[in-house]
Amino acid sequence: MRLPILLLLMLPVLVFGQANLTGQISSEAGVPISGAEIVIKELKKGTYTKADGYYTFNNLPYGEYEVEAYGRGYASMTLTISISERSAILNFQLIKQTLTEDVFISSLRASEKTATTYSSLGKEQIAVQNFGQDFPFLLNQLPSTVVTSDAGAGIGYTGIRIRGSDPTRVNVTINGIPLNDPESHGTFWVNLPDLASSVNSVQVQRGVGTSTNGAGAFGASVNVQTSTLSATPYVELNNTMGSFNTLKNTALLGTGLMDNGFSFDARLSSIQSDGWVDRGNSDLRSWFVSGAYYGKKSYIKANVFSGNEVTNQSWWGVPEAIIRGSNREELDTHYFNNLGTTYQTQEDSLNLYNSGRQYNYYTYQNQVDNYTQRHYQLLYGYDFTENLNLSGAFHYTKGFGFFEEFREEDSFSSYPIFPSSFVVSGLDTLTTTDLIRRRWLDNDFFGGIFTLNYKPSARLDLTFGGGLNRYDGDHFGELIWARYAQTTNTEDRYYYSRGLKDDGHVYVKGLFSASERLTTYIDLQLRGINYSIGGENIDEVGRDNDQAPIRGDYNYLFFNPKVGITYQLNERGQFYTSLSVANREPVRSDLIDSPTGQEPTPETLYDVEAGLRWREQQFAFSLNGFYMYYQNQLVLTGQVNDVGANVRQNVDVSFRTGVEFNGEARLTPWLNWGLNFALSMNKIQDFTEIIYDYGTFPATEINNQFANTDIAFSPNAVIGSQLMATPVEGLQLALLSKYVGRQFLDNTSNPDRAIDAWFVNDFRINYSFTPSFMKEINIGLLVNNIFNEEYEANGYTFSYGVGDIITENFYYPQAGRNFLLSLGLRF
Numbered sequence: 001m002r003l004p005i006l007l008l009l010m011l012p013v014l015v016f017g018q019a020n021l022t023g024q025i026s027s028e029a030g031v032p033i034s035g036a037e038i039v040i041k042e043l044k045k046g047t048y049t050k051a052d053g054y055y056t057f058n059n060l061p062y063g064e065y066e067v068e069a070y071g072r073g074y075a076s077m078t079l080t081i082s083i084s085e086r087s088a089i090l091n092f093q094l095i096k097q098t099l100t101e102d103v104f105i106s107s108l109r110a111s112e113k114t115a116t117t118y119s120s121l122g123k124e125q126i127a128v129q130n131f132g133q134d135f136p137f138l139l140n141q142l143p144s145t146v147v148t149s150d151a152g153a154g155i156g157y158t159g160i161r162i163r164g165s166d167p168t169r170v171n172v173t174i175n176g177i178p179l180n181d182p183e184s185h186g187t188f189w190v191n192l193p194d195l196a197s198s199v200n201s202v203q204v205q206r207g208v209g210t211s212t213n214g215a216g217a218f219g220a221s222v223n224v225q226t227s228t229l230s231a232t233p234y235v236e237l238n239n240t241m242g243s244f245n246t247l248k249n250t251a252l253l254g255t256g257l258m259d260n261g262f263s264f265d266a267r268l269s270s271i272q273s274d275g276w277v278d279r280g281n282s283d284l285r286s287w288f289v290s291g292a293y294y295g296k297k298s299y300i301k302a303n304v305f306s307g308n309e310v311t312n313q314s315w316w317g318v319p320e321a322i323i324r325g326s327n328r329e330e331l332d333t334h335y336f337n338n339l340g341t342t343y344q345t346q347e348d349s350l351n352l353y354n355s356g357r358q359y360n361y362y363t364y365q366n367q368v369d370n371y372t373q374r375h376y377q378l379l380y381g382y383d384f385t386e387n388l389n390l391s392g393a394f395h396y397t398k399g400f401g402f403f404e405e406f407r408e409e410d411s412f413s414s415y416p417i418f419p420s421s422f423v424v425s426g427l428d429t430l431t432t433t434d435l436i437r438r439r440w441l442d443n444d445f446f447g448g449i450f451t452l453n454y455k456p457s458a459r460l461d462l463t464f465g466g467g468l469n470r471y472d473g474d475h476f477g478e479l480i481w482a483r484y485a486q487t488t489n490t491e492d493r494y495y496y497s498r499g500l501k502d503d504g505h506v507y508v509k510g511l512f513s514a515s516e517r518l519t520t521y522i523d524l525q526l527r528g529i530n531y532s533i534g535g536e537n538i539d540e541v542g543r544d545n546d547q548a549p550i551r552g553d554y555n556y557l558f559f560n561p562k563v564g565i566t567y568q569l570n571e572r573g574q575f576y577t578s579l580s581v582a583n584r585e586p587v588r589s590d591l592i593d594s595p596t597g598q599e600p601t602p603e604t605l606y607d608v609e610a611g612l613r614w615r616e617q618q619f620a621f622s623l624n625g626f627y628m629y630y631q632n633q634l635v636l637t638g639q640v641n642d643v644g645a646n647v648r649q650n651v652d653v654s655f656r657t658g659v660e661f662n663g664e665a666r667l668t669p670w671l672n673w674g675l676n677f678a679l680s681m682n683k684i685q686d687f688t689e690i691i692y693d694y695g696t697f698p699a700t701e702i703n704n705q706f707a708n709t710d711i712a713f714s715p716n717a718v719i720g721s722q723l724m725a726t727p728v729e730g731l732q733l734a735l736l737s738k739y740v741g742r743q744f745l746d747n748t749s750n751p752d753r754a755i756d757a758w759f760v761n762d763f764r765i766n767y768s769f770t771p772s773f774m775k776e777i778n779i780g781l782l783v784n785n786i787f788n789e790e791y792e793a794n795g796y797t798f799s800y801g802v803g804d805i806i807t808e809n810f811y812y813p814q815a816g817r818n819f820l821l822s823l824g825l826r827f
Contacts, residue, residue, distance in 0.1 A: 018059070018060070018061060018062060018086065019059075019060045019061070019062060019083045019085065019086050019087065019088060020056065020057065020058050020059075020060065020086065020087050020088070021040075021056070021057040021060055021067075021081070021083065021088045021089075021090060022054065022055065022056045022057075022087070022088075022089055022090075023054070023055060023089050023090040023091045023092065024049075024052070024053045024054050024055075024091050024092075025038070025049050025053050025055065025069050025071060025091070025092045025093075025094060026053050026091075026092070026093055026094070027074070027093065027094060028093055028094075028095060030093075032049070032051075032052050032053025032054075033049060033053050033071040033074065033094060034049055034050065034051045034052075034053060034457060034458030035048055035049060035071070035455065035458040035461075036048065036049045036053070036055075036069055036070060036071035036074075036094070037069070037070050037071075038055050038057075038067060038068070038069050038070075039067070039068045039070075040057065040060075040065050040066070040067050041065070041066045041067075041068060041078075042063075042065050042066065043060070043065065043615075043616075043617045044615055044620050045057060045060075045571065045572070045615050045617075046112075046615070047571055048458075049071075049458070050458060050516065051457060051458045051459070056571075057571060058570075058571055059571075060083060061617060062083050062084055063082070063083060064080065064081070064082045064083075065080070065081055065082075065083065066078055066079075066080050067079055067080075067081060067090055069092040069094060070094075071094050074094035074095060075094065075095050076094075077092050077094055077095075079092065105175070105176065105201075105223070105225045108173070108176045108210070108212060108213075108223060108451070108465075109203045109210070109223055110203065110205055110209065110210050112566070112574060112613065113461075113511050113513075113519045113521070113566050114210060114511070114521055114564070114566070114576075115521045115564025115565060115566050115576040115577060115578035115609070116205055116207070116209055116210055116521075116564070116576075116578060116609065117205065117206045117207055117609050117611055117622075117624045117626065117660070118203055118204060118205040118206065118209070119142045119143060119203070119204050119206075119662060120201065120202065120203045120204075121138070121139075121142075121201065121202045121203075122200075122201050123199070123200050123201060126138060126196055126199055126201075126202065127196075128732070128764075128766050128780070129196075129764075130196045130197060130238075131240050131242070131248070131780065131782045131820040131822055132155065132194065132240045132246065132248035132271050132820065132822075133153075133154035133155055133158075133820075134149070134154055134155060134156070134158040134189045134190060134193070135158075135189045135192070135195055135196055136158045136159065136160035136189055137149075137154045137158065138196055138202075139160060139202070139204060139222070140720075140738065141674075141676070141720045141722055141736060141738070142162075142204055142662075142676070142720075143206070143660045143661070143662050143676040143677070143678050143718070143720070144162055144163045144164075144206060144220075144660055144678040144680075144718055145160065145161070145162050145204075145718070145720075146160070146161045146162075146715065146718060146740050146793070147159065147160050147161075147793070148160075148793035148794040148812060148814070149793070149812070149814060150277070150280065150314045150315060150794075150812060151273070151275030151276060151277045151280030151281075151282065151311075151314050152275060152276030152277050152280065152358075152812070152813060152814050152815040153243070153244055153246070153273065153275055153276045153784075153814075153815045153818060154784075155246065155271060155273040155275065155282050155284070156190060156273070156275055156280060156281075156282040156284075156309075156311045156314070157188075157190050157311060157314070157315070157369075158189060158190065159794065161713060162204065162206060162219055162220035163206055163207075163219050163220060163626075163628070163656060163678070163680070163714075164219070164656060164680075164682050164711060164713055164714030164715070165218060165219020165220060166713065167185075167186050167187050168180075168184060168185035168186050168215075168587060169185070169217075169218035169219040169220075169584075170187065170217070170218075170219055170220045170221065170222060171209075171212055171214055171215055171216065171217035171218075171220075171221040171222070172187045172214075172221070172222045172224070173212055173213055173214060173221070173222075173223050173224065174224045174225075174226060174375070174377075175224070175225060175226055175303070175377060175379060175393060176212075176213055176223075176393060176449055176451075177213065177214075177375075177377060177393055177395045177449065178213050178214025178215065178445075178469065179214070179224075180214050180215040182214075182215070182445065182469075182471035182473075182501045182503065183471065183473060183499050183501065183587065183588040184587050184588055184589070185215045185584075185587050188371075190282075190284070190307075190309045190311060190371075191307050191309060191371055191372075191373040191399070192286060192305070192307040192373065193269060193271050193284035193285070193286045193307050193309060194248070194250055194267075194269035194271060194284070194286050195224075195286070195307075197238065197250050197252065197267055197269060197288075198226050198227050198252075198265075198267050198288040198305065199224055199225065199226055199227065200225045200226060200227050200228045201224075201225045202222065202223065202224050202225070203222075203223045204220060204221070204222050204223075205217070205220060205221045205223070206219075206220050206626070206660070207219070207220070207580065207607045207609050207626055207628065208560075208562065208580035208581070208582045208605060208607040209221045209580075210509065210523055210562070211465070211505075211507040211509060211523050211524075211525040211560065211562070213449050213467050213469075213505070214469070214503070215584070216527070216558070216560070216582050216583060216584040216585075217582060218582055218584050218603065218605055219628075226288070226290070226303060226305075227254075227265055227288075227290065229257055229263060229292070229294060230254050230256045230257070230263065230265070231256055231257060232256040233253075233254060233255050233256040234252070234253065234254050234256070234775070234826060234827065235251075235252070235253045235826070235827040236250075236251070236252040236253070236824065236825065236826045236827070237250070237251055237252075237824070237825045238250040238251075238252075238822065238823075238824045238825075239822065239823050239824075240820050240821065240822040240823075241820075241821055242782075242818065242819050242820035242821055243276075243815070243818035243819055243820070244273050244274045244275055244276055244815075244818065245272070245273065245274045246271075246272070246273040246274075246820060247270075247271070247272050247273070248269070248270070248271045248272075248822075249269070249270045249271075250267065250268070250269045250270075251267065251268050251269075252265070252266070252267045253265070253266055254266070257294065261293050261294050261295055262291070262292065262293050262294075263291070263292050263294070264289075264290065264291045264292075265288075265289070265290045265291075266287070266288065266289045266290070267286075267287060267288040267289075268286075268287050269284075269285070269286045269287070270284070270285050271283075271284040271285075272284070275312070275314065276358060276814075276815035276816075276818070277314045277358050277359075277360050277813075278355055278358045278359065278360040279312050279314070279360045279362060279363070279367075280312055280314040280360060281311075281312050282309065282310070282311045282312070283309075283310045283311075284307070284308070284309050284310075284311075285307070285308045286305070286306060286307040286308070287305065287306055288303070288304075288305040289303075289304050289305070290302065290303045290304075296383075297382060297383040297384075298380075298381060298382045298383065299379075299380070299381050300378070300379070300380045300381075301377075301378070301379040301380075302376075302377070302378050302379075303375070303376075303377040303379070304374075304375070304376050304377075305374075305375050306372065306373065306374040306375065307372070307373055308370075308371070308372045308373075309369065309370070309371055310368055310369070310370045311368060311369045312362070312367060312368050312369075313362050313367045313368065313369055313403065313405070314360050314362070316360065316361035316362065316810070317361075317794075317795060317796065317810035317811055317812050318357060318359045318792075318810060318811050318812070318813055319352065319359075319808065319809070319810055320808070320809040320810070320811065321352070322352070322355070322356060322357060322359055323357065323792065323809075323811050323813065347363070348361070351363060357790070357813045358813075362405075364405070364406035364436075366404055366436075367404065367405055367406060368403065368404055369401070369402075369403040370401050370402055370403070370404070371399065371400070371401030371402075371441070372399070372400055372401055373397065373398070373399045374397065374398045374399075375395070375396075375397050376395065376396040376397070377393055377394075377395050378393060378394045378395070379391075379392075379393045380392060380393070387454060387455050387456050388452075388453070388454050388455075389452075389453050390450065390451070390452050390453075391450070391451055391453075392448065392449050392450030392451060392465075393448065393449050393450075394446075394447075394448045395445075395446060395447060395448070395449075396444070396445070396446040397444070397445040397446070398443075398444055399441060399442075399443045399444075399445070400440075400441065400442045400443070401440070401441060402438040402439060402440045402441070402478075403438070403439055404436065404437070404438045404480075405436070405437060405438075405439075406434070406435075406436050407434065407435050407436070407437060408434050409432040409433070409434060410432060410433060410434070410435055411431060411432050412430075412431060412432065412433065413431075414494075414546075414547065415435075415479065415494045416494060416547065417479065417492045417493070417494045430484055433482050433483045433484040434482070434483040435479055435481060435482040435483065436479070436480050436481040436482075437477055437478065437479050437480065437494075438477065438478045438480055439475075439476075439477045439545060440474070440475070440476050440477065440478065441473065441474070441475060442473070442474040442476075443471065443472065443473030443474065444471070444472045444473070445469065445470070445471045445472075446469070446470060447467060447468050447469030447470055447503075448467060448468060448469075449465070449466070449467035449469075450465060450466060450467065451463055451464070451465035452464045452465065458513065459512065459513040459514075460510070460511070460512055460513070461510060461511040462508070462509075462510040463507075463508070463509050463510065464506075464507070464508045465506070465507050465508075465509075466504070466505055466506035466507060467504070467505060468502070468503075468504040469502070469503045469504070470500075470501070470502050470503075471499065471500070471501040471502075471503070472498070472499075472500055473498065473499045473500075474496070474497075474498050475495075475496070475497045475498070475499070475542075475544075475545075476493050476495060476496040476497075477493060477494050477495045477496075477545055478492065478493055478494070479492055479494060495542075495543040495544060495545050495547060496535065496536065496542055496543060497533060497534070497535065497542030497543060497544060497550045498533070498534060498535060498536060498538055498542060499531070499532070499533050499588060500531070500532045500533075500538050501529065501530070501531045501532075502529070502530045502531075503527070503528075503529050504527070504528050505525055505526060505527040505528070506525070506526055507523065507524060507525035507526070508523075508524055509521070509522060509523035509524070509562075510522055510523075516568070517567055517568040517569075518565065518566075518567050518568075519565065519566040519567075519568075520563075520564075520565050521562075521563065521564040521565065521566065521578065522561075522562070522563050522564075523561070523562040523563075523580075524559075524560075524561050524562075525558075525559070525560040525561075525562075526557075526558070526559055526560075527557075527558045527560065527583075528555075528556065528557045528558075529554075529555065529556040529557075529558075529585055530553075530554075530555050531553070531554045531555075531556075531585070531591075532552070532553045532554075533550050533551065533552050533588070533591065533592060534550065534551045534552075535550075535551075544592055546645060548592070548645075550592050552591060552592070554585070554586075554591060556583075556585045556602055558583035558584075558585075558602070559581075559583075560580075560581055560582050560583060561580075561581055562578060562579070562580040562581070563578065563579055563580075564576060564577060564578025564579070564580075564609075565577060565578075572614055572615050572616060573612065573613065573614045573615075574612070574613045574614075575610075575611070575612050575613075576609075576610070576611055576613075577608075577609065577610040577611075578607075578608070578609045578610075579606070579607070579608055580606075580607045580609070581604070581605070581606055581607075582604070582605045582607065583602055583603070583604050583605075584602060584603045584604075584605070585602050586600040586601075586602065586603075586634060586648075589645075589648075590634060590647075590648050593645040593646070593647050594647060595639075595647065598647075598649075600634055600648065600649070600650055601632050601650055602632065603630060603631070603632050603633050603634055603650070604630070604631040604632060605628060605629070605630050605631075606628070606629040606631075607626065607627075607628050607629075608626065608627045608628075608629075609624060609625075609626050610624060610625050610626075611623060611624030611625070612624070618665060618666045619663060619664065619665040619666065620663065620664055621661065621662065621663030621664070622660075622661070622662050622663070623659070623660070623661050624659065624660050625657075625658070625659045625660075626656070626657065626658060626659075626660070627655065627656075627657045628655060628656040628657070629653075629655045630653070630654045630655060630656075631652070631653065632650040632651070632652070633650065633651055633654045633684075634648040634649065634650055634651075635648060635649065635651055635654075635684070635687075635711075635712070635747055636648055636712075636746065636747070637649045637687070637688060637689060637690050637747075638689050638690040638691055638692075638746075638798070638799065639690040640692065651684050651685075651686070651687060652685065652686065653684075653685040653686070654683060654684040654685060654711060655681075655682075655683055655685075656680060656681070656682045656683075656711070656714065657680060657681055658678055658679050658680025658681060659678070659679055659680075660676070660677070660678045661675070661676060661677050661678075662674075662675075662676040663675055663676070670725060670726050670727055671723075671724070671725050671726075672722075672723075672724045672725075672726075673721070673722070673723050673724070674720075674721070674722035674723075674724070675719075675720070675721050675722075676719070676720045676721075677717070677718065677719040677720070678717070678718045678719075679716065679717055680714070680715075680716055680717075681716065682710060682711040682714035682716070683708055683709065683710060683711065684706075684708075684709050684710075684711055684747055685707070685708060686705070686706070686707055687705075687706040687707075687709050687747050687748070688703050688704070688705055688706075689703070689704040689706065689746070689747070689748055689799075690702070690703055690704075691704065691799050691800065691801060691805060692800055692801065693800070693801030693802070693803070693805075694800060694801060694802055695801055695802045695803035700801070702801065702805075704748070706747070706748055706749065709747055709748060709749045710744050710747070710749045711744075711747060712743070712744050712745060712746050712747050713743050713744070713745075713794075714743065714744075715740050715741035715742060715743050715757075716741045716742075717739065717740075717741035717757075718739070718740055718741065719737075719738070719739040720736075720737065720738050720739075721735075721736070721737040721738075722734060722735070722736055722737075723735040723737075730767055730768045730769050731765075731766070731767045732764075732765070732766045732767075733763075733764070733765055734763070734764040734765075734766075735761060735762075735763055736761065736762040736763070736764060737759070737760070737761045737762075738759070738760050738761075738762075739757070739758070739759045740757060740758055740793075741757045742754050742755065742756060742757045743755040745795050745796060745797040745809060746797050752807065752809075753797045753807060753809055755792055755793070755794070755795050755811065756791070756792070758789060758791035758792075758793070759789070760785050760787075760789050760791060760814075761785070761786050761787055762782065762783065762784045762785065762786065763782075763783045763786050764780070764781070764782050764783075765779075765780065765781040766778065766779070766780045767779045767780075774825060774826065774827045775826040775827060776824070776825075776826040777823075777824070777825055777826075778822070778823070778824035778825075778826075779822070779823055779824075780820075780821070780822040780823075780824070781819065781820070781821050781822075782819065782820045782821075782822075783817065783818075783819045784815065784817070784818050784819070784820075785814070785815065785816055785817050785818065786817060787817075788816045788817040789816070790813070790816065791813070791814055792811035792812055792813050792814065793812060793814050794811070794812040795809060795810055795811040795812060796809075796810050797809045797810070
């Protein structure tokens with residue numbers, strides 16, 4: 001086991017400084033700038049100016065340093081200073097710059113003065129990792145993060161969990177605009193392929209975090225900022241090829257800031273991959289266009305971007321019979337045991353028997369998910385004064401698409417568009433037919449958000465914000481072919497329902513510095529939701545895909561307060577603690593699938609965070625503890641409703657608690673080591689599993705009671721390591737390691753229903769150089785899973801009785817050793 005290697009060599013020997021650096025930051029007119037940030041790049045030390053514009057660094061070692069100063073509304077400035085005496089002075093006069101969207105994004109994000117646990121990635125960090133895999137894989141090395149891929153290689157349908165929270169509990173915004181589907185709360189990154197090529201920065205807040213827009217953050221939030229102003233024109237071509245016939249082509253261009261204050265940027269991307277799983281191929285296309293005007297006191301920017309994905313379905317997973325079969329004889333036993341149960345036909349059984357870990361249940365050639373999502377964003381900002389600015393956005397998202405599936409011998413009774421009488425073929429009376437159906441989503445999401453920021457002094461920073469959004473979504477199914485269709489027309493709809501959801505919120509948050517060391521944080525949000533489900537006329541009854549009637553009106557009003565303090569121990573260290581409350585409404589499936597009289601209630605989360613951030617010359621780290629206490633958390637219990645759909649039920653009490661560490665050390669001038677780990681307990685106080693025994697009529701409901709049981713998909717240990725070497729200028733070598741502990745597939749803590757722990761290593765090479773005829777050439781190589789480990793990153797389980805209790809586990813194996821090779825050209 002290579003895991004213990006990650007826990008060695010935590011901290012290098014500390015080198016103590018000998019000098020002090022002081023100075024003042026002011027505007028061109030000589031006015032002191034309070035709250036400006038100053039960073040010594042080589043030492044990774046930072047501080048802020050006081051009300052008089054002065055700053056101080058103590059105990060610096062002698063040497064030459066680059067010092068960067070930045071104040072809101074001013075262009076950053078970097079100066080070099082050589083320190084050879086005990087005291088040195090370095091003053092800055094910052095130049096007022098055009099107002100950019102950075103002001104808006106900073107109002108939505110956490111900072112070092114915000115008592116929140118977070119991690120951030122900048123443009124360079126994103127670019128070096130971007131080989132065309134879906135966005136979650138770029139976040140894989142952040143603390144408490146676990147990613148998975150249905151097709152096994154990171155392209156196509158992928159997922160992410162943070163602190164064990166699934167994507168429906170992770171709030172995602174792009175430029176502050178909600179991305180989560182308002183009905184399911186899910187985020188489907190495959191709908192925006194190669195988004196990373198148009199991203200400037202990402203911040204991931206763990207826990208409740210700060211107030212944001214859209215669905216409630218119930219475990220984490222991901223704040224994405226797309227590309228910002230480029231100072232100069234550029235043309236860029238990025239190409240990747242690799243295993244499983246993977247091919248990525250990206251073209252970008254931009255004008256930079258022109259003399260008239262305008263700028264334009266564009267991107268066109270194409271990604272194809274066969275996937276590692278059989279018939280797990282993806283064909284992904286996207287584009288991004290942006291135009292902006294930047295003035296001294298205002299900006300306005302329009303973003304239009306779109307993605308289309310056609311992904312062959314690999315949602316079924318691989319049965320445990322394949323995963324656990326260690327030899328042919330054992331596999332034969334599993335094969336025969338599966339005959340007549342899950343796999344009914346001989347074709348299905350032969351597919352199972354011959355495919356191995358790359359098995360895909362779906363054999364129909366056009367078993368695809370085909371979806372298009374288009375985003376329209378109008379961002380704006382205005383500086384009334386240096387201390388008061390308004391920013392926000394109007395937005396519209398159009399989504400439409402379907403997944404297509406072949407159904408063998410489906411019952412006529414499941415499709416009311418068929419004649420009510422049986423179809424007669426010759427002398428036979430038929431009750432079933434082979435058919436092909438499409439299940440559609442067609443939705444519109446639009447609204448507006450705003451923030452008003454007031455910073456009268458270095459001691460007070462206030463933000464008032466809010467938004468109002470509407471979602472209007474159609475769910476319907478069409479039959480496009482049937483072997484015995486009689487008079488039924490293609491594209492006849494066999495079910496239809498509509499969801500209409502209004503979501504409005506306001507918040508006020510502020511930072512108040514009671515002293516030079518102590519900052520108080522408060523964030524109060526009021527959120528209201530009105531959600532109706534019905535037919536085309538929302539007051540009428542609609543039909544779900546299982547023909548169950550749908551009609552309901554749901555109203556929620558949530559108050560989400562957050563308070564915290566940050567204490568500056570000294571120039572190197574900072575302590576913070578916070579208490580946050582989040583409330584979250586049930587998702588669409590919770591409401592429409594709940595049995596009569598068992599409507600789910602909203603969930604509530606109380607989140608306590610406490611942490612220490614520390615910076616030294618040779619290392620920096622953050623260490624935090626968390627306690628997340630849930631009331632009425634919705635979990636799967638095994639219960640089904642009267643048409644067989646799985647139902648989530650509220651559990652009274654559950655919690656997550658643990659510690660997280662994220663650090664980086666400079667071991668030598670050319671060798672850095674980044675390490676993060678999360679150790680946690682994730683428990684449900686009282687849990688009832690429900691199993692149905694179909695060996696009796698009617699089926700018997702069996703209830704199994706559990707106490708202090710583990711929450712599904714919540715590993716007790718997640719560890720990441722990044723060992724990075726730069727032996728020569730422009731060359732970076734990186735060994736990326738990830739350990740994820742055992743995860744249970746349900747909430748029973750049953751070791752026979754679990755994903756085994758895994759430890760996987762990737763290796764990355766990036767080499768950049770600048771020839772005389774262009775700005776940059778970048779060559780990259782990413783070798784995933786270099787030790788060819790066999791592991792599964794996701795799965796599911798279900799149990800039922802037919803006299804005896806049978807449990808079936810399904811897993812999503814990930815690819816063995818594979819590679820991606822990239823070439824980037826920038827002109």
